[in-house]
Amino acid sequence: MIEVQNQMRILASDLIRQKRVDFIIGYEQGTLAHTSRPCIIDVRTSGPEVSEKLVWNSYCSNNLSVYLQKFFAPPVQGRKKDAAPPLRIGLIVKGCDLRSVLNLIREKQVPRENLILIGLPCTGMLDKKKMEINKDELDIEKNIQDSCLECRFSNVKGVDFEITGKTREVPGDLYEVVRLFEARTRKDRLAYFEKEISRCIRCNACRQACPSCYCRECFADQKDMKWLGSGTMSDTMIYHLIRIFHQAGRCAECDACFRACPEEIDLRTFTRKLAKDVEELFGFVTDFNRESIPPLSTFSSGDSDSFITEPEEGG
Amino acid sequence: MKTGILTKPEIQELFSSMITKNGEESRIFVPATIEGRVILEEFSPEREIFYDFANFLRPPKGIFFPQREVLCSFEQERAVEVPPAAGRIIIFGIRPCDARSFLFLDKIFSAGSSGFADPYYLGRRENSVIISLSCIEPSEGCFCTSLGGGPGDESGSDIVAFDLGDRLLFEAHSAKGENFIEENTTEFRQPDAADQNAKKESLQAAFNAISRISTDGLVEKLDDDFSDSFWEEITATCLGCGVCTYLCPTCHCFDITDEKDRDGTGTRVRTWDSCQYPLFTMHASGHNPRAEKKQRMRQRIMHKFSYTPRTTGDVFCVGCGRCVRKCPVNLDIREVIRKINGE
Numbered sequence: 001m002i003e004v005q006n007q008m009r010i011l012a013s014d015l016i017r018q019k020r021v022d023f024i025i026g027y028e029q030g031t032l033a034h035t036s037r038p039c040i041i042d043v044r045t046s047g048p049e050v051s052e053k054l055v056w057n058s059y060c061s062n063n064l065s066v067y068l069q070k071f072f073a074p075p076v077q078g079r080k081k082d083a084a085p086p087l088r089i090g091l092i093v094k095g096c097d098l099r100s101v102l103n104l105i106r107e108k109q110v111p112r113e114n115l116i117l118i119g120l121p122c123t124g125m126l127d128k129k130k131m132e133i134n135k136d137e138l139d140i141e142k143n144i145q146d147s148c149l150e151c152r153f154s155n156v157k158g159v160d161f162e163i164t165g166k167t168r169e170v171p172g173d174l175y176e177v178v179r180l181f182e183a184r185t186r187k188d189r190l191a192y193f194e195k196e197i198s199r200c201i202r203c204n205a206c207r208q209a210c211p212s213c214y215c216r217e218c219f220a221d222q223k224d225m226k227w228l229g230s231g232t233m234s235d236t237m238i239y240h241l242i243r244i245f246h247q248a249g250r251c252a253e254c255d256a257c258f259r260a261c262p263e264e265i266d267l268r269t270f271t272r273k274l275a276k277d278v279e280e281l282f283g284f285v286t287d288f289n290r291e292s293i294p295p296l297s298t299f300s301s302g303d304s305d306s307f308i309t310e311p312e313e314g315g
Numbered sequence: 316m317k318t319g320i321l322t323k324p325e326i327q328e329l330f331s332s333m334i335t336k337n338g339e340e341s342r343i344f345v346p347a348t349i350e351g352r353v354i355l356e357e358f359s360p361e362r363e364i365f366y367d368f369a370n371f372l373r374p375p376k377g378i379f380f381p382q383r384e385v386l387c388s389f390e391q392e393r394a395v396e397v398p399p400a401a402g403r404i405i406i407f408g409i410r411p412c413d414a415r416s417f418l419f420l421d422k423i424f425s426a427g428s429s430g431f432a433d434p435y436y437l438g439r440r441e442n443s444v445i446i447s448l449s450c451i452e453p454s455e456g457c458f459c460t461s462l463g464g465g466p467g468d469e470s471g472s473d474i475v476a477f478d479l480g481d482r483l484l485f486e487a488h489s490a491k492g493e494n495f496i497e498e499n500t501t502e503f504r505q506p507d508a509a510d511q512n513a514k515k516e517s518l519q520a521a522f523n524a525i526s527r528i529s530t531d532g533l534v535e536k537l538d539d540d541f542s543d544s545f546w547e548e549i550t551a552t553c554l555g556c557g558v559c560t561y562l563c564p565t566c567h568c569f570d571i572t573d574e575k576d577r578d579g580t581g582t583r584v585r586t587w588d589s590c591q592y593p594l595f596t597m598h599a600s601g602h603n604p605r606a607e608k609k610q611r612m613r614q615r616i617m618h619k620f621s622y623t624p625r626t627t628g629d630v631f632c633v634g635c636g637r638c639v640r641k642c643p644v645n646l647d648i649r650e651v652i653r654k655i656n657g658e
């Protein structure tokens with residue numbers, strides 16, 4: 001990993017020296033143990049030596065693509081007359097970040113030509129919550145994030161610069177957790193969903209951390225045509241159902257929502273279930289293919305409608 | 316000062332006997348674990364009090380200032396007041412930092428600083444007894460000692476309980492606290508020198524583990540015209556999620572909305588709100604004076620470290636470290652303060 005980190009720093013300082021980027025988005029050392037955190041460096045005002053700030057280790061779990069969209073979105077209060085040309089962003093990506101970036105490109109939120117993507121080999125990120133419970137930092141596999149255990153995209157494709165190295169092996173069963181969930185009765189599944197979201201404090205951290213939740217005005221925030229009330233259980237349920245459904249075929253399964261949630265609510269079982277449904281029903285995976293059209297953006301008369309069911313009695 | 320010792324099983328018994336006593340009902344909140352999470356939970360005799368934790372994820376403010384509260388209901392033109400629930404509230408086992416936060420919230424919700432006394436908050440608060448539990452193992456991110464608190468600090472507590480392993484040493488720090496020990500005096504044993512020594516040792520160890528920042532002259536430093544770029548730089552990675560404010564024991568902003576059904580009946584509801592959300596300051600015209608996150612974070616820092624020291628005399632941060640530990644991007648308020656200090 002140190003080797004990858006060194007190569008990444010050299011690459012970043014070259015890009016700065018050659019004035020090929022305006023910003024570099026990567027990771028830096030955090031203030032708590034076992035923590036790396038996002039950093040956004042304005043390299044127009046700094047020399048190539050700032051690349052020394054960048055780190056790469058097993059704590060680089062944040063999905064950095066969440067910061068991209070705002071660089072290219074028109075400003076909130078009207079576009080300025082003499083707007084500067086769009087910026088060029090150098091972005092450090094793991095497999096999951098890259099898939100989020102491609103999603104933003106497919107959805108025309110971010111221009112590919114303004115990005116310089118630096119792909120790193122990922123062996124999986126560590127889960128701080130698991131580490132606290134296991135108190136056993138040495139056993140890496142035991143402390144890997146659930147999302148990484150089910151990842152088949154740790155080997156990036158289609159980036160501008162790729163630093164090669166060890167990546168994860170593609171697991172045999174990609175949807176083990178979902179299958180276990182699906183095996184439960186309808187009543188049980190609903191009870192689990194309710195139990196989890198009953199802890200929700202409606203802070204919206206799950207939405208804010210998600211690179212696909214970039215809507216200028218989220219349905220949850222709309223006031224004129226208010227979709228959501230002040231936080232009864234049914235409001236919370238609607239919030240989650242809609243947020244999760246809006247991720248169909250867009251979620252990169254990076255688990256940013258799950259990590260951001262202060263209440264440690266199991267959001268991943270539900271987004272994962274959706275990913276499995278989209279894959280099985282529409283044959284779509286949020287992979288490295290930039291040209292594919294996500295199911296929510298298209299329609300075909302042959303689309304599956306098997307998900308339209310009669311309500312079950314009792315369940 | 317009245318003091319007393321109880322073993323942990325005795326505490327369990329004492330609270331069991333207090334739920335209904337002399338015809339008075341008490342709601343007692345204690346630390347408990349549910350599926351591995353430590354929460355402040357309403358006590359019942361079957362619920363085992365849990366001691367092995369650093370602090371709760373959620374601050375205790377919700378007991379007096381619930382996240383969602385119905386203030387009144389209405390039917391067409393007629394409003395029906397919904398009075399706050401009566402009855403005594405005993406909170407046991409919150410950490411000294413969180414107990415201290417109640418002093419600040421009291422200032423906000425009583426007539427003192429705002430000129431308006433909030434009957435909902437005060438109705439519950441006035442009838443409460445706070446028994447805080449000293450810290451043995453502070454968390455990474457705690458910095459209470461820099462803000463006038465500490466692992467055995469008594470401010471805001473009616474009683475401070477010191478965890479001495481198998482037993483607890485109770486020390487009363489208010490008339491309410493004295494009464495509490497007095498009322499139950501037959502249950503308590505008097506502490507001896509060994510108990511006092513154990514208390515000192517546990518406090519010292521905790522004290523040494525707590526991180527520090529300097530707040531000297533911070534109010535004046537914040538008066539200096541910090542450039543926009545300062546706030547922009549420190550908030551570059553902020554997601555605007557508001558976790559730092561929802562989990563903060565001293566953050567107290569709220570919104571009031573009317574929720575109406577088709578038949579014209581409805582309720583007026585108060586809910587927590589946060590300065591980190593764009594909607595917080597959105598005008599009906601669509602203009603937003605704090606449209607950008609640097610403006611919103613400036614509000615958060617200024618409110619805690621500049622405005623409230625002026626209006627109430629207190630820095631509205633108790634150093635509990637929740638925002639430090641739970642920020643998804645590790646935007647550390649200690650670091651922000653150090654930067655303002657020029658460190």
Ligand code: SF4
Binds near residue numbers: 213214219242246
């Ligand atoms: S939940 Fe839906 S509406 Fe809200 S930001 Fe996410 S995608 Fe947009």
Ligand code: SF4
Binds near residue numbers: 262264
């Ligand atoms: S981050 Fe967690 S607590 Fe916050 S709104 Fe999402 S699910 Fe609820």
Ligand code: SF4
Binds near residue numbers: 563631632636637
């Ligand atoms: S600002 Fe942070 S450390 Fe201070 S009281 Fe609030 S949550 Fe605790």
Ligand code: SF4
Binds near residue numbers: 552641643
């Ligand atoms: S918790 Fe962190 S990311 Fe969220 S609003 Fe606060 S500072 Fe920003």
